[in-house]
Amino acid sequence: MNNFKFTINIVAAPLVIALCAFIAVSLVKSKKGPPIIPKKEVVISVAVNLAQPETVTPIIQSFGNTQSYFNTSISSQINGEIIEISPAFEVGASVDKGQWLAKINRADFEANLASRQAAYATARTAYAEEQTRSLLAEEDWLAAGRELSEASDLTLRKPQLEAAKAAVESAQAAVAQAELDLERTSIRAPFDAIVNQRSASPGNVVSRGADLGSLIARDRIQVRLPLTPSQASRLTLPSFDSEASNLHATLTTPTLPGIEWDALITRVEPLIDPKNQSVYLVGEIKNPFENPDAFLPVGAFVNAAIRANPMEDVFKFPESAVVEDAFVWIVSPDNTLAKQPITIAFSQDGQIYARILEPLYNLxxxxxxLPLASLKSGQKVIAVLPDATSN
Structure with missing residues (x-):
């Protein structure tokens, strides 16, 4: 009996297990899961600007320090004592060409001139007497019935006459030199200038070549402006053999904000800096000291803006729109994103100007x-123009 029960248990156990598994599977299959909701595509709105080719005039930026056009040391050309200094011979004062700056005692030079004039008068008298003697010698020779061609130069007193003439010329030159020395007792400005430095004082005994001060030209100053080869290529530079130039630079300086000066680019320096390959332009500023409210001193640091040659068929983009300096994101007519390759020409005031060889779509x-880093080509977007954003 016990064996029979044991046999039944062995046979029934797998059946019970199989039945339970069948019931469990049936229950799982019959149970309804949560409804499947189709995933909705997210379409973002992006701010766009309309871009099309235009003609622009780049502004080349440079810098430099103003320099004097003429910077002359004033020195004495004679020896003597300074007896007077002009009130205008002060640092920062303006002087005109020919205006006297300092005076040296004239007494010795007036005496020397008088002595030279006396020597000149004596030489002229001696020359006149020698001319008379030479003429008498010729007459005496002819009165003796002889030909002048047979007379020697010494007989006709020609060497004595030439020596007397040379003495007159030497005395005349000595008078001219004495007059020049007397004139040089008044030291004068060689051109319209601003006094840059003065070392002379009344009572100083100076020698020839002694430094008395320095002047800088008043009518113009100049500035050297370095340019890179790329910047220089966008300008029409004045040629070395031409005096005419239409290239101008607008100068500003931090020391006088809000004031501008015009500099005419007159020439290009013939040498290129071997360290950085910079090209140097030289600009001239006319009458920089004329207006007391716009006084541009020598040595001032200035920023320069130069209008370059116009560039055609250039697209303008904000700097934030350009990715890796190689492309911009654009929206296609079917509102999907695409990468538009560009070639940057220059940048200015937060804008990048570039050329597009083959636009992907119509202009x-x-x-x-302001593209996001997560954007992908072909992604659906909604383009929003600036006017629409403001509304």
Missing amino acids: PLKVLS
Whole structure:
């Protein structure tokens, strides 16, 4: 009996297990899961600007320090004592060409001139007497019935006459030199200038070549402006053999904000800096000291803006729109994103100017102004123009 029960248990156990498994599977299959909701595509809105080719005039930026056009040391050309200094011979004062700056005692030079004039008068008298003697010698020779061609130069007193003439010329030159020395007792400005430095004082005994001060030209100053080869290529530079130039630079300085000066680019320096390959332009500023409210001193640091040659068929993008200096994101007519390759020409005031060889779509292009890093080509977007954003 016990064996029979044991046999039944062995046979029934798998059946019970199989039945339970069948019931469990049936229950799982019959149970309804949560409804499947289709995933909705997210379409973001992007701010775009319309871009199309235009003609622009780049502004080349440079800098430099102003320099004097003429910077002359004033020195004495004679020896003597300074007896007077002009009130205008002060640092910062303006002087005109020919205006006297300092005077040296004239007494010795007046005496020397008088002595030279006396020597000149004596030489002229001696020359006149020698001319008379030479003429008498010729007459005496002819009165003796002889030909002048047979007379020697010494007989006709020609060497004595030439010596007397040379003495007159030497005395005349000595008078001219004495007059020049007397004139040099008044030291004068060689050109319209501003006094830069003065070391002379009344009572100083100076020698020839002694430094008395320095002047800088008043009518103009100059500035050297370095340019890179790329910047220089966008300008029409004045040629070395031409005096005419239409290239100008607008100068500003931090020391006088809000004031501008015009500099005419007159020439290009013939040498290129071997360290950085910079090209140097030289600009001239006319009458920089004339206006007391716009006084541009020598040595001032200035920023320069130069209008370059116009560039055609250039697209303008904000700096934030350009990715890796290689492309911009644009929106296609079917509102999907695409990468538009560009070639940067220059940048200025937060804008990048570039050329597009082959636009992907018809112009104007819808360019993303602030693209995200997660954007992908072909992604659906909603383009929003600035006017729409403001509304």
